Amino acid sequence: MKNIRTLPSALALLLGLCAALPAFAQLSLSICGPLKGSHYGPYDYRPDHQKQSSDPMSHAEKRELVEHAHFTPRVENLIGAQSGGMIGSPGPDLSYTLRAFPNNHRALVSVIRYGEKFKTETPPGLQYPVECYFERAIRFAPDDVIVRIIYSTYLTKKSRSADAIKQLQISSDLAGDQPFTHFNIGLAYFDLKEFAAALQSAHRAQALGFERPDLQEKLRGVGQWQEPAPVEAAASAASSASAASAPSQDKP
Incomplete structure (x- = not known):
């Protein structure tokens, strides 16, 4: 009888753990995918962090190539696709942009808004759940x-x-x-x-x-x-604290 009475609470705990699984699973490598595999990139979005110094194409040229074809204002503002005859959702173009430049700041903002627009982590055409794009960006550029x-x-x-x-x-x-x-x-x-x-x-x-x-x-x-403490007062306090913590050197 005791076991029967505890079953509802045990079941509730199990259901709670199962409900929490997607939040953790979506951050795993098996769900969020490897960074390699795209025929283009991945490249760092920051111009001063270009990793392939031997690559003859400049950082600006790489960004222009990707953004002109995939991350246009039409895609950034979630109006619709840019590639594929501009038919369909912006999801595939957002996905391509963030495969080529995992830490593209503007594209990450658009992905958040895209998820909010459809009230789901998996809006149409997006290759991975929304949060995966942050896991991937941090994995690429911590x-x-x-x-x-x-x-x-x-x-x-x-x-x-x-x-x-x-x-x-x-x-x-x-x-x-x-x-x-x-x-x-x-x-x-x-x-x-x-x-x-x-x-x-x-x-x-x-x-x-x-x-x-x-x-x-x-x-x-x-x-x-x-208001912040005056710089002089803060420096004086730090100096006094340092002097107080220093070992004494009494003369013989």
């Missing part, structure tokens, strides 16, 4: 900060806040001294209502010379803005 920020916005919309925060934390580590990147990270944190992290990113961008007040105004609007 140091691409912009990819991770875009991915965080996707995860935020999916109510996967912990995963979104993880991507932003990695982005902060990768951003270095790029003020605009820290600003964008701060905006993403703000959308997650992670105000302390957003404030830290805003201060970082400001310290690096970024002057746009958008993030500051957003934080001020929810009562979360604080």
Whole structure:
């Protein structure tokens, strides 16, 4: 009798695990596919990260070749196909673009919007589920900060806040001294209502010379803005802390 009573809860747990499987399975190599295999690419979308230095075709020429044939405004705005006589959905052209340039930032944004348009991870003509394109982009270019920020916005919309925060934390580590990147990270944190992290990113961008007040105004609007500590005071505090932690060298 005891076993019969516990069956509903056990079944509920099993069903819950099964329901969670697609979110994990879609990120596996078997589902998201290898990066190689396309007759063209894969190439890095960032012009300063071209990996095949012996290739006679310039980065700009590669991008022009792909985008002129497959990632036109018609495709980017999800109006319809570009190849194949411009008949059908933009899915195949988006797929081709992201096979050739897995970390094409604009195409990744379009893929998110494409999934939203049809309210599914597998909209018409797309070779892989939407999230796979981020798995592939990160596998191809793990140091691409912009990819991770875009991915965080996707995860935020999916109510996967912990995963979104993880991507932003990695982005902060990768951003270095790029003020605009820290600003964008701060905006993403703000959308997650992670105000302390957003404030830290805003201060970082400001310290690096970024002057746009958008993030500051957003934080001020929810009562979360604080002026950064003066540089001199911060330097003095750091110097004092360093001196206090240094071993004493008393004279005999």
